[in-house]
Amino acid sequence: MIHFENVSKIYMDDSVALEDVSFRIAPKEFVSIVGHSGAGKTTLLKMFLGEERPSKGKVFFDSTDIGTLSDQEINEFRRKIGVVFQDFRLLPNKNVYENIAFAMEAAGRTDEEIEADVPHVLELVDLSKKIWNFPHELSGGEKQRVSIARAIVNQPDVVIADEPTGNLDPLNTYDIVQILKKINDLGTTVILTTHNKGVIDSLKKRVLTMENGKIIRDDKEGKYVI
Amino acid sequence: MWIKIKRVIRSGFFNFWRNGFVSLSSILVMVVTLFVIGSTIFLGVILQSTLEQIKDKVDINVYFVTTANESDILAMKKSLESLPEVQPPVVYVSREDALAQFKKRHENDQFTLQALDELGDNPLGATLNIKAKDPSQYQTIAEYLNSQGADAAPGTSIIDKVNYYQNKEAIDRLTKIINSADRLGFALTLILVIISILITFNTLRLVIYMSRDEISVMKLVGASNGYIRGPFFVAGAIYGFISAILTLLLFYPITLWLGKTTANFFVGLNVFHYYTENFGQIFLLIVGSGIAIGSISSYLAVRKYLKI
Numbered sequence: 001m002i003h004f005e006n007v008s009k010i011y012m013d014d015s016v017a018l019e020d021v022s023f024r025i026a027p028k029e030f031v032s033i034v035g036h037s038g039a040g041k042t043t044l045l046k047m048f049l050g051e052e053r054p055s056k057g058k059v060f061f062d063s064t065d066i067g068t069l070s071d072q073e074i075n076e077f078r079r080k081i082g083v084v085f086q087d088f089r090l091l092p093n094k095n096v097y098e099n100i101a102f103a104m105e106a107a108g109r110t111d112e113e114i115e116a117d118v119p120h121v122l123e124l125v126d127l128s129k130k131i132w133n134f135p136h137e138l139s140g141g142e143k144q145r146v147s148i149a150r151a152i153v154n155q156p157d158v159v160i161a162d163e164p165t166g167n168l169d170p171l172n173t174y175d176i177v178q179i180l181k182k183i184n185d186l187g188t189t190v191i192l193t194t195h196n197k198g199v200i201d202s203l204k205k206r207v208l209t210m211e212n213g214k215i216i217r218d219d220k221e222g223k224y225v226i
Numbered sequence: 227m228w229i230k231i232k233r234v235i236r237s238g239f240f241n242f243w244r245n246g247f248v249s250l251s252s253i254l255v256m257v258v259t260l261f262v263i264g265s266t267i268f269l270g271v272i273l274q275s276t277l278e279q280i281k282d283k284v285d286i287n288v289y290f291v292t293t294a295n296e297s298d299i300l301a302m303k304k305s306l307e308s309l310p311e312v313q314p315p316v317v318y319v320s321r322e323d324a325l326a327q328f329k330k331r332h333e334n335d336q337f338t339l340q341a342l343d344e345l346g347d348n349p350l351g352a353t354l355n356i357k358a359k360d361p362s363q364y365q366t367i368a369e370y371l372n373s374q375g376a377d378a379a380p381g382t383s384i385i386d387k388v389n390y391y392q393n394k395e396a397i398d399r400l401t402k403i404i405n406s407a408d409r410l411g412f413a414l415t416l417i418l419v420i421i422s423i424l425i426t427f428n429t430l431r432l433v434i435y436m437s438r439d440e441i442s443v444m445k446l447v448g449a450s451n452g453y454i455r456g457p458f459f460v461a462g463a464i465y466g467f468i469s470a471i472l473t474l475l476l477f478y479p480i481t482l483w484l485g486k487t488t489a490n491f492f493v494g495l496n497v498f499h500y501y502t503e504n505f506g507q508i509f510l511l512i513v514g515s516g517i518a519i520g521s522i523s524s525y526l527a528v529r530k531y532l533k534i
Binding site: 049071072075076077078079083089090091092093094098102103105106107108110111150 | 229230233240241244245439440442443444445446447448449450451453
């Protein structure tokens with residue numbers, strides 16, 4: 001479903017962020033990407049989201065080459081992907097309901113669908129009680145759950161979680177990982193990047209290990225080994 | 227499509243309302259801008275009416291010899307009125323009227339009146355008062371009058387003198403002042419308006435700079451550029467509208483106060499009356515520029531953050 005084919009990314013100042021990276025991710029897979037800061041994890045994700053284009057090689061989603069999409073097509077493509085960030089990136093002027101509704105509005109869904117789906121997805125992340133709160137009234141763990149709810153509300157094919165537990169305590173980390181697992185069990189491909197050894201070791205899923213812009217290990221039921 | 231427009235407008239209102247402090251400060255900056263624009267309207271009107279008044283006071287007088295025939299003078303009046311440079315009517319003051327005016331002016335001056343009586347005959351000639359459409363045209367009119375006098379045989383010209391040449395310097399200087407005041411006023415207005423629009427534009431850019439993360443999130447959930455821009459556009463228009471209303475309210479007491487003081491100073495024009503009489507036009511101009519500046523600045527400012 002996702003296919004990186006000999007992808008390299010070299011910036012203007014000749015610094016190499018990715019070097020000849022190739023891998024495939026099958027539908028419904030749960031893949032973790034680990035590595036030190038600067039190993040190229042985030043660049044890899046940006047490439048997949050169409051935020052940056054590869055200097056060499058190609059990135060495919062099904063049969064579409066993401067590097068060749070127009071701005072308009074990229075907007076539509078992104079609606080099929082849910083993204084969760086380390087810093088949550090909620091809209092501060094919108095309450096929980098509106099933050100999630102916004103992603104649906106952007107995807108052109110009707111008001112009826114929005115009214116039905118938002119409470120449902122909040123139930124899934126166990127946050128129904130905070131539906132009318134604003135982001136600054138929530139804890140870190142709660143914010144991340146809103147962010148996950150926003151990522152999955154359009155029933156995306158893929159959920160990307162970029163260090164989603166980086167700002168959370170162990171208990172919240174555990175909760176978030178459980179939610180991601182649940183999403184994966186419901187049939188969505190999940191790509192997770194993390195520094196957290198405990199998370200990787202408890203998941204027992206596929207792990208890609210990156211170093212200096214290259215993939216150095218690809219383990220079926222991996223452990224955090226660096 | 228309709229649902230999108232509805233969402234954009236609603237979200238624009240929310241942006242405006244929930245960014246209370248930022249909205250307030252942007253509105254204040256815009257009030258200043260609109261105030262400058264409004265003031266230039268009033269200044270322009272004051273300048274214009276003052277210049278009109280001054281222009282109105284400039285004229286040239288043709289003095290006729292005491293023996294001139296009234297019919298000749300009236301014929302000349304007619305030919306003058308047919309000149310394109312002359313602003314009709316040319317005012318004819320007969321010998322008798324001139325005498326009456328003279329007496330009235332000196333009614334408290336017994337010596338002059340006595341001297342006049344002793345002369346017996348009316349020493350004053352008839353005059354024509356001529357106004358030009360534009361001060362620069364007095365030269366042409368004076369030349370025309372001169373040629374009229376020159377046509378007649380020496381000693382028989384009915385024109386005694388034309389006072390243009392005595393007033394020439396004053397008239398020339400006035401013409402220059404009027405022209406440069408017009409030009410300077412226009413340049414100043416333009417500069418002030420440009421500066422204040424730039425300040426507003428920058429303020430709105432800062433407001434949108436604070437929303438750059440928000441914009442990038444919107445991009446990442448797949449919102450189209452138009453859909454991201456829309457609410458900022460609407461909020462900008464609301465800033466403009468509210469600022470315009472505030473500015474118009476602010477002008478009310480200011481012109482009321484100015485009206486009293488300026489009516490004495492700048493002859494004839496009461497700024498407050500001008501404001502109330504032309505309120506419709508001023509309203510449209512201020513509200514229109516407010517909304518245009520607000521929405522267009524926002525629209526342009528967001529553009530920078532849409533390239534992800």
